[in-house]
Amino acid sequence: MEIVRASHVYKVFGRRENEVVRRLKEGESREALKTLGTAAVIDASFSVQKGETFVVMGLSGSGKSTLIRMINGLWTPSAGSISIGDSVVSQMSPVQLRQLRRDQVSMVFQNFALLPHLTVRENAAYGLRLQGRIPRSEQLERADEWLHTVGLKGWGEKYPHQLSGGMQQRVGLARALAAETDILLMDEAFSALDPLIRREMQDQLMELQARIQKTIIFITHDLNEAMYL
Secondary structure, X not given: OEEEEEEXXXXXXXXXXXXXXXXXXXXXXXXXXXXXXXXXXXXXXXXXEOOOEEEEEOOOOOOHHHHHHHHOOOOOOOXXXXXXXXXXXXXXXXXHHHHHHHHOEEEEOOOOOOOOOOOHHHHHOHHHHHHOOOOHHHHHHHHHHHHHHOXXXXXXXXXXXXXXXXXXXXXXXXXXXXXXXXXXXXXXXXXXXXXXXXXXXXXXXXXXXXXXXXXXXXXXXXXXXXXXX
């Protein structure tokens, strides 16, 4: 079952984005049009099946992060469309977009994106707090379960600055998983980690995926990581 579809997606930054898209479609190069706008994504099409681990690989500056930010509606395509289920993301209202990010799509960021004034447990429960469906005590219990799953049992009362980079990334993963959304977006999630910790996180992600079968869209510039996942 197809859950995410991108169809001929373009993203141009600049005041003349429509002209840049038109001329790109006519065969002109990105370089030739750079004075009119920066073409970050050019004619991207793909589909992702429910429960699939889908990896987008490319060099730095190739538009990978721009692409993933269009999937959750942080950026709007200049042309083309991205759909989640039966809904076109760019046609959603602000309320619908908030609901999408709260209930259907979670994201794990490269720079961890933890809230420094919250404990590890509170960070892991943050997505549940935004959903507001269950009592706070149950939010924290579920956060503890996922922290244990990602290898951080007993660290719930610590603060992000007391954790190593690898541990902070685990908190980000626990937060995304605790929200129990269908889709998990991972934007260069492990690239800031040391090689040994990075492989450990890759292994952990694959072990979790074998059990929970999320739909994962994983962004990387590393060929070895892409093939491994």
